[in-house]
Amino acid sequence: MLLSCITMRKKLDEVLFITVDVFTTGKRDGLGRTILLLFCCSIFSFLLSSVLLLYLLFTLDYDLAVAGSIAGSFGTLLVIALFLSNNIRCLMTLFVISIFMKKSRNLLLTAGTSLVVLKNIRNTLENLKRLAMSMICNLKAKKASITAPFSNYIKMLKWIGDMLKGVTDLGVVNLESNLKVSPRLESEKFRLKLSDAERQLNETVKYARALAETVSSVTDRLFPAISFLVLTMFIALHIKKYCKDMKYNNRFISRKFVLYDEKQREEGKPHVLPLTPKEEKLYTFIPSARPIHRERKAMLKFATPVVSHFVTWVMFITVDALLYCFVDILTTRLSELEQFHVPLKISFKAIATLIGIPFSEEAHQMDFSYSVTLFEKKCLPEPKLLLYNSVIPLSAILVTLVFMALVAAKVSQLRLMVCERFFTSAADARVEYLHSKILRKRLKTRREKNDRSFRSLIFKLHFWCPLFFQPKGGPQSIV
Incomplete structure (x- = not known):
């Protein structure tokens, strides 16, 4: 088995x-x-x-x-x-790998920003529109209810007139009183202003919606195609530089480099492995799981735009949520307000006298009280919150971006390894160039070290004249 x-x-x-x-x-x-x-x-x-x-x-x-x-x-x-085509296979492989690279990060950030704009900012505008429409609705309702208190006053005056008419009817002299009160509210200008405000508000909201829908349509259809072309162009440029430019991103020690160095050693030629501690900081063995200092900086550089966009998203979502809370609290408090009661009671007392002597007394009382509402309940705004429509997709985008930030430093190594597999001749040339480059640097460093040693030897007087000069810390001459 x-x-x-x-x-x-x-x-x-x-x-x-x-x-x-x-x-x-x-x-x-x-x-x-x-x-x-x-x-x-x-x-x-x-x-x-x-x-x-x-x-x-x-x-x-x-x-x-x-x-x-x-x-x-x-x-x-x-x-x-x-x-x-072998080039197309390499290009498409690198295209899949580049999902975790900078261009894909920008695509996800743009998608998150578009989501916030189309969901939260549009919802904020919708809540503002509802708040303004409720104010206009309340003004219209109050315009119709303005005449209600005047009608009570009219009834009160008519009642007083009837009472006076009964009192002044003496049988011999009859005093006729004709009270005519007709309320008239000049509201045409007020109505026109309300209509104009409502029209401007609807036009603004309609324009904002049309602009958001246009941006959404263009973003959904054109941006992915343009991004695909731009990403393909960058990958093709990377392949071209890898094959033509030996200096391009040539600081990694691959398996092919190790085999080439072993071959050089077996043939008795100069070899470079193992690297010196200083060279290990300059050149990285691939594949390697542990991130080096340069890769940590690349990871931090990759995550910086993510953090800035995240702060912007949180700000817009917070504004949308705060506006929803404000409108909701305002609606709740206004709906809990009771009507304002305006007491308007009048009493009339008639005393009949004969030669100064009262012989009958009548008391009349009428209630003309009325109630006024501060805000019409039918005009209360109803806010809307689309937090889940944006938070859940944004959470998925952020999780993807965090994962991409963790592997961003290693994707460059994987991309070079793929190019090495597809273009073996170019990879061999790059290995030979890097090998000779390390040897030249070592030779240059050795020469500089020898020059410094020779220059320092010139100024050592105890070396040239040991009888007259003693080295520092050496035995003193006995006189």
Whole structure:
């Protein structure tokens, strides 16, 4: 059983080695290697096409037929390109790896900012609109209720007039009183101002919504395509520099470098391994799990924009939440207010006298009280909070960015290792250049050290004249 497991593991390692070799070198010596290369290209293309299909369906809301046609065409063309070109295979491999690089970080930061703009800032504008509309609604309601107190006063005056009419009717002399009160509220100008304010508010909200929808549409459709092209251009530039410029990012000691140095040692030529402590700070062995000082700085540099964007997101989300709390508390407190009761009672006492002697007395009382509301309940604003619509996606984006920051320092090593596998001739040339560079630096350092030793020897008088001068700390001459 153990022997079969070991045999199976050896066969699996052999198949994996052949697969990587076929995919990176593109050598199709036989039908088996050709089929294996086609299979690898198909799997690679299928994964990328699936990602494109999901993006078209759930982000851009394309129909299934349209999204499937686009993804299928892209996958077919990609299979052909991967099968025929070694450069395309390297480029697409680096493209997948570059998901964890700076451009992908910028894409995620832009996506998070767009999410905050389209969710929280739009919700803040919506709550402000509702607050303003509630004020306009309350003013309109108060305009209609202004005449209510005047109607009570009119009824009161009419009642007083009726009472006076009854008192002044003496039978001989009848005093007629005709009280006419007609309230008139000149509200046309006030109505026009309210209508104009409501119209301007609706136009502003409509413009803000149209602008946000336009930005969202352009961002969702054009930005990924432009980012894809820009990222592809940067990867192609990196491949070109790797193959043409021997100095480009050539400070890593790879497995190929170690084998080359061992070959130099076996042939009796100068070798550089092991490195000196000073050289170990300049050159890094790859792959290495422990981050060096330079990689820690790269990680910190990668995380700095993430922290600044996170602070901005928190600020906008906090403003949205505070405005929601303000409107909600205002609505709750206004709804709890009771109506203001205005007591308006009048009493009338009539005393009939005959030659100064009272003989009858009548008391009349009427209640004209009324109540006034400070804010109409039908006009109370109802705030809306879309915190979960932005916090949950932003949390996923932040978790991804934190993971990317942790591996950002090692992705550059992985990218160089991939280029080394795809471009073996360029990798050999870079190894030879780095090897000779270290040797030249060592020779230069040795010469400088010898020069310093010679210059220091010139000024040592006890070396040139030992009879007259004694070295410091040496035995004193006896006179």
